[in-house]
Amino acid sequence: MTEVTPEGGAERYDVAAVQEKWLPIWDELAPFKSGQPGDTRPKKYVLDMFPYPSGDLHMGHAEAYAIGDIPARYWMLKGYDVLHPIGWDAFGLPAENAAIKRGADPAAWTYENIATQKASMRRYACSFDWDRVLNTCDPEYYHWNQWIFLQMFERGLAYRKPSNVNWCPNCQTVLANEQVVGGLCERCDTAVTKKKLTQWYFRITDYADRLLDDMEQLEGQWPDKVLTMQRNWIGRSTGAEVNFVVEGRDEPITVYTTRPDTLFGATFFVVAADSDLAAELAADASPQVQEAFDAYLEEVKTTADIDRLATDRPKTGVFLNRFAINPVNDERLPIYAAEYVLSDYGTGAIMAVPAHDQRDLDFARAFDLPVRVVVATDLDDPATSGVATPGDGLLINSGSLDGLNKADAIAKIIAELAGNGRGKAAKNYRLRDWLISRQRYWGTPIPIIHCPDCGMVPVPVDQLPVKLPSSQGLDLSPKGTSPLGGATDWLNVSCPSCGKDAQRDTDTMDTFVDSSWYFLRFLSPRRDDVAFDVEQAKHWLPVDQYVGGVTHAILHLLYARFFNKVLFDLGLVPVVEPFARLLNQGMVQMDGSAMSKSRGNLVRLSDELEKHGVDAIRLTMIFAGPPEDDVDWADVSPSGSAKFLARAWRLSGEVTSAVGVDFAAGDLTLRRVTHRVLNDVDVAISTSRFNVAVARTMELVNAIRKAVDSGCGAADPAVREAVEATAIMLSMFAPYTAEDMWERLGHQPCVALTSFPTVDPALLIQDSVICVVQISGKVRERLEVSPSITADELKELVLSNEAVQKALDGAQIKTVIVREPKLVNIVPSA
RNA sequence: GCCCGAGUGGCGGAAUUGGCAGACGCAGCGGACUUAAAAUCCGCGGCCGAAAGGCGUUGCGGGUUCGAGUCCCGCCUCGGGCACCA
Numbered sequence: 031m032t033e034v035t036p037e038g039g040a041e042r043y044d045v046a047a048v049q050e051k052w053l054p055i056w057d058e059l060a061p062f063k064s065g066q067p068g069d070t071r072p073k074k075y076v077l078d079m080f081p082y083p084s085g086d087l088h089m090g091h092a093e094a095y096a097i098g099d100i101p102a103r104y105w106m107l108k109g110y111d112v113l114h115p116i117g118w119d120a121f122g123l124p125a126e127n128a129a130i131k132r133g134a135d136p137a138a139w140t141y142e143n144i145a146t147q148k149a150s151m152r153r154y155a156c157s158f159d160w161d162r163v164l165n166t167c168d169p170e171y172y173h174w175n176q177w178i179f180l181q182m183f184e185r186g187l188a189y190r191k192p193s194n195v196n197w198c199p200n201c202q203t204v205l206a207n208e209q210v211v212g213g214l215c216e217r218c219d220t221a222v223t224k225k226k227l228t229q230w231y232f233r234i235t236d237y238a239d240r241l242l243d244d245m246e247q248l249e250g251q252w253p254d255k256v257l258t259m260q261r262n263w264i265g266r267s268t269g270a271e272v273n274f275v276v277e278g279r280d281e282p283i284t285v286y287t288t289r290p291d292t293l294f295g296a297t298f299f300v301v302a303a304d305s306d307l308a309a310e311l312a313a314d315a316s317p318q319v320q321e322a323f324d325a326y327l328e329e330v331k332t333t334a335d336i337d338r339l340a341t342d343r344p345k346t347g348v349f350l351n352r353f354a355i356n357p358v359n360d361e362r363l364p365i366y367a368a369e370y371v372l373s374d375y376g377t378g379a380i381m382a383v384p385a386h387d388q389r390d391l392d393f394a395r396a397f398d399l400p401v402r403v404v405v406a407t408d409l410d411d412p413a414t415s416g417v418a419t420p421g422d423g424l425l426i427n428s429g430s431l432d433g434l435n436k437a438d439a440i441a442k443i444i445a446e447l448a449g450n451g452r453g454k455a456a457k458n459y460r461l462r463d464w465l466i467s468r469q470r471y472w473g474t475p476i477p478i479i480h481c482p483d484c485g486m487v488p489v490p491v492d493q494l495p496v497k498l499p500s501s502q503g504l505d506l507s508p509k510g511t512s513p514l515g516g517a518t519d520w521l522n523v524s525c526p527s528c529g530k531d532a533q534r535d536t537d538t539m540d541t542f543v544d545s546s547w548y549f550l551r552f553l554s555p556r557r558d559d560v561a562f563d564v565e566q567a568k569h570w571l572p573v574d575q576y577v578g579g580v581t582h583a584i585l586h587l588l589y590a591r592f593f594n595k596v597l598f599d600l601g602l603v604p605v606v607e608p609f610a611r612l613l614n615q616g617m618v619q620m621d622g623s624a625m626s627k628s629r630g631n632l633v634r635l636s637d638e639l640e641k642h643g644v645d646a647i648r649l650t651m652i653f654a655g656p657p658e659d660d661v662d663w664a665d666v667s668p669s670g671s672a673k674f675l676a677r678a679w680r681l682s683g684e685v686t687s688a689v690g691v692d693f694a695a696g697d698l699t700l701r702r703v704t705h706r707v708l709n710d711v712d713v714a715i716s717t718s719r720f721n722v723a724v725a726r727t728m729e730l731v732n733a734i735r736k737a738v739d740s741g742c743g744a745a746d747p748a749v750r751e752a753v754e755a756t757a758i759m760l761s762m763f764a765p766y767t768a769e770d771m772w773e774r775l776g777h778q779p780c781v782a783l784t785s786f787p788t789v790d791p792a793l794l795i796q797d798s799v800i801c802v803v804q805i806s807g808k809v810r811e812r813l814e815v816s817p818s819i820t821a822d823e824l825k826e827l828v829l830s831n832e833a834v835q836k837a838l839d840g841a842q843i844k845t846v847i848v849r850e851p852k853l854v855n856i857v858p859s860a
Numbered sequence: 861g862c863c864c865g866a867g868u869g870g871c872g873g874a875a876u877u878g879g880c881a882g883a884c885g886c887a888g889c890g891g892a893c894u895u896a897a898a899a900u901c902c903g904c905g906g907c908c909g910a911a912a913g914g915c916g917u918u919g920c921g922g923g924u925u926c927g928a929g930u931c932c933c934g935c936c937u938c939g940g941g942c943a944c945c946a
Contacts, residue, residue, distance in 0.1 A: 042899080212943090255940080258864060262942055269946085287946060300946090343944075375945045382946085388861095389944055460945055583941090653885070655873060665872050667886045674885085677900090713876095722874070725884035732884090739901075802880050807927045809880055847926050853879050857926045 041683055043676035045643035048770045052779075053153065056769075061780045062106075062157045064113040065566070071111040075570045076102040077549055077609075078156075079578030079586075080117045083143035084124050087150045089618040089625060089635050089663065090579075096648040096763070097615045097657045097720065098577035099156040103762045104715045105574075106157065107786040113570055115552040116151065116158040118144045120167035121541045123201065123217060126472045129506050136472040136501055140167055150636075154644055155765045157782065164555045166544035167472070171551060173495035174561035175543055176477040178593070180488050181600060183478070187233045188466075190486065194304065194373070195465060197225040202508030203469045204229055206540060207462050208263075208585045224304075224331070230467035230476060230537065234592045238264050238459045241591055244606050252612040253658065256583045263584050265460025270444050272381065272453040274299065274354040276365070278314065283307065283354065286376030286458050289386065290447070291439035294428035295404035296381040297394065299354040299363040300347065302373035303330045308350070311365060315351045322348050323367060330369045345370055345393040356381070357452040358429065358443070368393065376458055388418040404428045405436065464589065466540045471498070471506050471513040473538030481525035481532040490526050496534070512536035545586055546593040549573055549608060567603050572610040580614040587612075613718055616660035618651075625663075633663050645764035646672035652763050653724040675767045678731045678756055682771035684738055687750045689776040696748025698793075700741065703733040704752040705793035711759050712786065720763075727759050750775070755787050803828050804855040810837040821848045828854045 065073075078098035081091055102114040125136035144165060151158070164171055182188040196205040200220035204227060209216040234241075242264045245257050269288035276283055283301075287293075301308045303326060312323035326348040347368030354363045363381070370389055371380055384394035385403045391412055394401055401413035405423040412418050425431040430446070431439045447453030467476060475496045477489040489496055499520035504513045514536040515521060525532040547561070553570050554563035578586075587609070594608040617624060620631040638647050649671040654661040693701070707730040714723040734752045738744045754775055761768035761781045772781035796817055801824065803811040811833045815824060825848050828834055834856070841858035848854050 255864070259941060262863075265942095265945065267945075285946080289946080345944090370944050370946095372945065380946050387946065389946075392944090458945075460942095580940090653872090659873090662872080665886080667872090670886055680900095719874095721872090722884085725874070728884055735901085800880080804879085804927075807879090807925095812880080845926065847879090849879065853927090855879080855926050 041680055043679045043767075045645070045672070045675075045766075048766050049153070049644060052766055052769050053155075055779060056155070057152075059780060060160065061783055062112075062114060062159050063161060064111055064159045065569075066111075069111045071109055073113065073570055074102075074105040074110040074575075075113045075549075075573045076105070076575045077114075077552075077573045077577070078116065079576075079582065080119045080545070080548060081147060082119045082122060082124070083140055083147050085143060086146050087154070087635055089633055089638070092154070092635050092638075092647055093618050093651040093661060094577065094579065094615050095151070095154060095156050096651045097613070098575075099648075100652070100715060100720050100762050101575045101577075101718075102157045103765075103782055104786075106782060107758065107761070107784065109785060112157070113162075113552070114157050114159060115162040115555075116156070116160075117162075117164035117548060117552065117555075118147070118166065119541065119545050119548070120144060120165045121172075121473045121538075121544055123470060123472070126470060126506055129472075129501065136506070137167065140472075141165075153639070154648075157765075162552050162555050164548065164551055166541070166548065169495045169497050170558065172474040172544070174547075174551065175474040175539060176489070176494050176496060177491060177561055178547065178597075179539070179543075180477055180491060180494075182232060182596060183488055187236065187596060188230060189233065190228055190230050192226060192228040194224045195227050195229055196222045197227075198222055200508075201470075202510050204465055204467065206465045206542070206585075208464075208588070229465050230535075230539075231463040231465055232592070234464045234589075235459060235461055237592050237595050238266065238461050239457075240595055240606075241461075241588065242266055244591075244595075247607050248609075248612075251610055253580075253614055256580065256587065256612065256614065259583045260588055263461060263588065267458050269456060269458070270440075270447065270453050271377070271456040272357060272447060273451075274357060274363075274381065276311075277353045277355070277362075279311075279352075283379050284377050285379045285381050286456060287381060289383065289440075290443045290453070291425060291428075291431060291434075291436055292383040292386050292404055293356065293358045293381065293443060294425075294431065295383040295385050295402050296356055296361075296363060297384060297400045297402055298382045298390075298397075299365045300368050300371045300380050300382050300390075300393070301350075301365065302371040302378040303327055303347070303367045303369045305373035305378040307378055308367040311350050311352050312367065319349075319351045323350065326367065345389070345396045347393065347397065349397075354381075357447070364399075366393075366397070374462065375460070384418065385412045386418055386420055388420070391416065391418040402427060464540075464592075466543055467537035468540055469510060469512045469536075470508070470538055471501060471504065473541060474498075474543065475514065476535040476537050476539060478535040479523055479525060479532045480535060481528060481530060483530060484525055484527045484532075486535075487525055487527045487532070493526075498538075512538065514538070542585060542589050546589045547597070549590070550597070550603065562602075564602055571603060572605045572608050575611045575613065576609040577613045577615060579617070583614070613657060615657050616655075619660050619662045621664045622662060638668060642668040642672045643675075643766070645675055645767045649675065649724065649763050652720045655721055657718060657720055674728060674731070675760075675764055677735070678760060679767055679771055679774075681731065681734050681738070681753050682757065682774040684744045685750045685753050685775060686745045687747050689750075691747040691750055693747050693751040696751055697737065697742035697746045698748075700733060700737045700746070700748040700752055702793050702796070703730060704748070704755050705789050708755055708759070708787055709789045709794060712789065715762070723759070724763060727756060727763075730756055730759075751787075757781055758784055758787060799851050801828070801851055802853050803831070803834055804853065805834075805837055806857060807855060810834065815851050817851050819851045821850045824848055824850045824854060828856070 078095055102112050105112045120140050125140045128134050128139045129136045179188055196210050198205055198215040198220055200218045210222050213222060215222055267288050270290040271284050271286055273282040273284050312320050347366040350365045350367055352365040354365055356363055382390040384391040384401045386405055404425060404427050406426050407419045407421055407423040409419045422436045425434050425439045431443060444455050475498055477496045479487045479489060481487050499517035504516050506513050521533050523532055523534055550562040553566035557563055594603055597603045598606055620633055625632045646668050650666050650668045654666045707726045710726045711723045737749060742748060757768045757771040768781050769779060798814045799817050801813045801815045802809055825846055843856060844859040845857045
């Protein structure tokens with residue numbers, strides 16, 4: 031594997047041979063088993079977001095897993111028992127689509143891809159504990175999806191309701207709010223429409239406050255961006271609910287408002303056009319109103335969501351010829367139905383205050399409704415300017431509120447409304463309950479049986495898992511109802527409660543259910559009696575470092591946090607937040623844009639690995655920049671990485687001192703570099719500045735080359751110390767090279783199981799430092815001084831320096847700033 | 861429209877609390893070795909200058925400071941998130 035050139039020059043580093051050599055040895059040694067009995071080391075749990083088996087691994091995987099491997103290997107070197115698992119997020123539409131397109135069995139297609147990815151993943155040499163692998167499409171896994179579902183069902187956290195849901199006409203299935211991106215289906219970019227359907231939901235809104243408030247714990251540990259996105263998504267607002275009596279209706283209508291202080295400024299009332307309330311109000315009015323309303327509703331319904339997104343859309347609506355009574359002044363407010371009020375936010379009805387809300391003002395101007403200012407500002411009158419004044423000011427035209435500012439008025443009016451039973455303080459959320467049922471085949475069956483007599487009956491837990499029927503003979507093509515409905519033998523069962531003929535629920539769960547708790551299953555993946563071992567959870571949680579793409583900033587991370595809280599309430603997990611630290615790696619691009627076949631800028635990972643080797647690709651990904659930044663493959667140099675690795679590797683063959691030689695006797699200059707680099711790498715890794723860690727390691731390699739060629743020589747113990755340190759540090763980025771170096775240095779495998787060398791603080795202290803002398807902030811001179819020099823000594827030394835005197839040119843000195851030992855700034859008087 | 865984040869050489873990027881801007885690498889240029897090339901090793905790399913030396917410089921304009929890539933104010937550009945949420 032090592033060849034010596036004919037002239038006896040530099041050895042050639044045979045990348046392919048080194049990879050082929052170590053792979054079977056590592057398989058044999060299985061160095062990364064975690065949680066072995068009797069292991070007393072402290073724990074760390076490093077988690078990479080698991081892949082979806084869509085084909086072979088791609089460049090994005092290469093970056094993500096190279097990054098995730100660093101903290102795992104770092105903590106191993108630092109003496110921790112590290113849990114670093116991997117598995118496959120294996121349910122989902124692509125398997126089904128492949129089945130429809132090519133007639134493949136979704137299960138066979140999925141397991142084939144998993145086998146391919148698994149083989150690639152092994153070659154990629156991440157420090158995974160291969161004993162813990164799981165696939166979410168295994169019945170042994172989704173069994174526990176069903177179990178958790180039933181726990182939630184029992185507690186009212188899983189429920190079915192009819193609602194206007196997001197519908198993707200292409201995927202022919204419903205979508206959660208989180209899966210609609212800008213009015214388009216997250217998966218296929220088809221414009222999403224609405225459909226009235228009865229669907230399964232998880233009551234995530236029950237946890238809205240905790241999901242929001244517990245983020246305080248994550249401050250500084252998660253990217254701010256992700257925290258902000260989650261906060262916006264939950265969208266908590268505070269205000270009041272106010273009851274309006276409606277003429278000709280027994281029950282008052284409640285509205286939600288964040289501005290109860292502007293109640294005296296309400297001049298009309300609006301209900302969501304697509305709400306039941308609007309339909310009822312129209313029906314109880316005249317036939318003419320009913321007709322106008324029906325026509326309007328039809329128009330609204332045919333407008334796709336994507337068109338409703340335009341903010342400058344003109345306001346439309348229809349007058350219902352009904353009136354609501356303002357509880358604070360008994361004024362009659364005309365009621366309109368309009369699409370700009372949403373049926374699923376608040377109560378689907380609003381009081382309209384056109385002077386202080388732009389949307390209400392736009393509507394008032396379109397329908398020629400009065401505008402009454404109740405908050406005095408120094409801005410133009412909204413009635414004439416067309417610009418609402420939403421800001422603070424003193425209340426006017428508002429009875430008992432006159433003269434108060436916004437905050438005081440809100441407090442006072444809420445107290446008054448609460449006193450006479452006409453309203454109360456209230457909170458509202460943008461977050462909606464999580465729609466989890468899907469009308470597709472390749473997912474977890476919902477463990478519910480529908481009985482004509484007993485209604486919804488949970489499948490008894492001892493009969494779990496409800497296994498998916500074979501896809502053989504099923505029509506998997508999207509048709510708006512679940513393919514499982516066609517599996518007659520599977521579908522028809524007897525009711526667990528009364529024994530009569532009944533049918534299974536035919537929907538399957540959103541695959542985000544699978545990934546919401548996989549980090550728990552990794553703790554005891556082979557247990558067949560529980561979802562996960564509670565004692566193991568106590569030991570391993572929380573996840574110390576979670577690594578994954580920012581694409582999951584809302585969806586997966588919100589859902590997983592929700593699941594964790596539910597399981598916390600069940601007493602099964604010990605922590606409120608599952609992921610203590612989060613790192614979002616960037617994406618891999620080519621020529622400034624995301625790689626894709628259609629763009630023709632796809633770089634195949636397998637080609638790159640073939641050309642440059644695993645280590646060079648990993649190193650390139652890491653060295654390209656900070657882990658959270660995107661990597662443009664056009665800007666980086668895998669061959670440069672390969673060159674560096676070969677340079678480091680060659681050094682391991684040049685060391686002539688023996689294993690165990692006393693480093694203390696080594697060359698001081700090189701030893702100082704070694705220890706400074708070890709120290710810097712340590713700090714850089716623990717602050718996730720992996721690219722800097724690589725740069726420092728390169729500096730060490732350069733220093734060793736110099737020491738061997740023109741310094742202390744290859745036999746000096748300091749050279750062995752430095753090359754060993756290089757191998758150990760490289761094991762985090764380039765495991766094959768590091769392992770081979772380690773062996774050439776005379777050690778047994780595995781370098782990953784050694785420990786990070788201890789930094790000698792004495793070697794971090796220089797025996798002289800360069801002091802910069804500035805005059806008015808400009809560098810004029812550099813002096814070599816002792817690091818322990820005092821301020822007075824330094825000042826005197828500098829001022830008596832000939833070059834400094836010359837530069838000063840006799841100028842009067844105003845002040846001298848001394849920052850010993852590195853800087854002196856002389857300020858001459860002007 | 862609202863809310864974040866970022867602008868540093870030809871390129872990717874580095875720079876504790878404000879203290880030598882450009883670490884490390886890529887591409888480029890020059891040299892050594894070689895019959896030659898590859899590989900390897902060494903050096904250069906903002907501008908003027910042969911050199912000594914001088915000048916300039918972190919998107920733009922101001923400010924604070926002995927001193928600003930870093931802090932404050934106002935712009936410009938790019939990227940991301942949200943988008944009728946009452």
